[in-house]
Amino acid sequence: MRPNGRIQTSIELLNEVQESPLPMDRVVNTYLRARRFIGSKDRRDINARVYGVIRSRCRLDWWTTQTGLTAGNRSAVLAYTILVEGMKASELDEICNGEQYSPEKLSDFENEALATLQGKTLDHPDMSQAVMGELPDWISGLFEQQFGKEQAVFEMAALQQEATLDLRVNLLKGDREQAQEFLAADDVISEKTAHSDWGLRVQGRTALGNCKAFREGLVEVQDEGSQLIAILCDAKPGMSIIDLCAGAGGKTLALAASLGNDGDLVAMDVDARRLQRAEPRMERAGVENVRYATLNNDNLNKMAKKGFDRVLVDAPCSGSGTWRRQPDARLRLTKEKYGNYQGLQADVLEKSAKCVKVGGRLIYATCSLFNGENIDQINTFLTKHANYTLRDASKLWVEVSDVPCPFDGEVMKLTPAQHGLDGFFCAVLERTA
Numbered sequence: 001m002r003p004n005g006r007i008q009t010s011i012e013l014l015n016e017v018q019e020s021p022l023p024m025d026r027v028v029n030t031y032l033r034a035r036r037f038i039g040s041k042d043r044r045d046i047n048a049r050v051y052g053v054i055r056s057r058c059r060l061d062w063w064t065t066q067t068g069l070t071a072g073n074r075s076a077v078l079a080y081t082i083l084v085e086g087m088k089a090s091e092l093d094e095i096c097n098g099e100q101y102s103p104e105k106l107s108d109f110e111n112e113a114l115a116t117l118q119g120k121t122l123d124h125p126d127m128s129q130a131v132m133g134e135l136p137d138w139i140s141g142l143f144e145q146q147f148g149k150e151q152a153v154f155e156m157a158a159l160q161q162e163a164t165l166d167l168r169v170n171l172l173k174g175d176r177e178q179a180q181e182f183l184a185a186d187d188v189i190s191e192k193t194a195h196s197d198w199g200l201r202v203q204g205r206t207a208l209g210n211c212k213a214f215r216e217g218l219v220e221v222q223d224e225g226s227q228l229i230a231i232l233c234d235a236k237p238g239m240s241i242i243d244l245c246a247g248a249g250g251k252t253l254a255l256a257a258s259l260g261n262d263g264d265l266v267a268m269d270v271d272a273r274r275l276q277r278a279e280p281r282m283e284r285a286g287v288e289n290v291r292y293a294t295l296n297n298d299n300l301n302k303m304a305k306k307g308f309d310r311v312l313v314d315a316p317c318s319g320s321g322t323w324r325r326q327p328d329a330r331l332r333l334t335k336e337k338y339g340n341y342q343g344l345q346a347d348v349l350e351k352s353a354k355c356v357k358v359g360g361r362l363i364y365a366t367c368s369l370f371n372g373e374n375i376d377q378i379n380t381f382l383t384k385h386a387n388y389t390l391r392d393a394s395k396l397w398v399e400v401s402d403v404p405c406p407f408d409g410e411v412m413k414l415t416p417a418q419h420g421l422d423g424f425f426c427a428v429l430e431r432t433a
């Protein structure tokens, strides 16, 4: 592929990402899978540009607006080639020749505007905090409210970094030392994670599908922060547990390992297709005691009759804590969607309350950084449910792990800037009557 073909493909791919309701990584994979003729070097180039543009989209739009260009995928990619890739404006003009597979020829206006970007850097001192933080204004405002002006800058910057690749070792199949050996045999170097004693952090990027440790279920991909939520569930062999928003089973797998295949584990979700994706993962991991149930009133009533030791509510949320991994998600979140998530969270918390037995625990978690989805939900719940009490999570931590507690206070709040992990929230409530 020639450079102009790569640039045009990047523009087309960004158009597809914009039009699809699916997460960016799925759109990119589907697009490239359908075009096997695109070679590996071209793929790497296109991938790097497409993700680079999304990660710097607010700053690129700031620049294109300054120059009078219409903000859009074409302008953003063209500006990116100059501001980030260091291409000369004259070279860009030459290669955008309008021939087959090339971007449309640059207009005189585009040409002049793009030429003014040459020699400039992506960052500019006149950019607002929101633009520098690569967030829409209203979300930048939420960060400021939440963390204060100074810390908000660090949190927003941390969300722009690439996330690490963390694995959870499946204790049903082996331990961390064994997993490290297996991975090393496939040239994957890892180190033990600091806070989760089930975790390994992989150096660099790797195709895990080629590793025996992954294929045989000894390791699963799971951010260390997400592992800490499973640790706080304090699941023990023989317990009964519902994972109420199990999705494709990330946390169910961790809970299953704690149960050691002894106990009753129910994976529920409103989305039956997501639950189906959990099944092969459970099989690979050697999990034998999980049952699946759609999250509906009938099934909830059945679960309520039984009463469970633990109910994990890994609630649907804005996902703001995971924006290092999904840089497109921050551009897709609207005020309306954010409000809807809060409604869903209150609803699912309410539903879960009746499934916990007296003395049992309700564990509420999100991968959001915002109080509106986190502590505010817990406070509202507690005002309505006098039979629940908040257990101090940092004290509980000492009972469940030998590793020093990675957070302070009654609830777990992890942030990319403070912990180097995805952002997570977790509160443990105990049913007293």
Ligand SMILES: C[S@@+](CC[C@H](N)C(=O)[O-])C[C@H]1O[C@@H](n2cnc3c(N)ncnc32)[C@H](O)[C@@H]1O
Pocket (backbone or CB within 6 Å): 244, 245, 246, 247, 248, 249, 250, 251, 252, 269, 270, 271, 274, 295, 314, 315, 316, 317, 344, 348
């Ligand atoms: C954060 S994800 C769960 C991730 C999963 N626990 C894991 O560790 O891989 C939230 C899940 O909540 C489910 N969910 C539950 N109730 C929902 C509702 N009312 N509307 C939308 N999604 C809901 C979604 O289908 C989604 O799978």
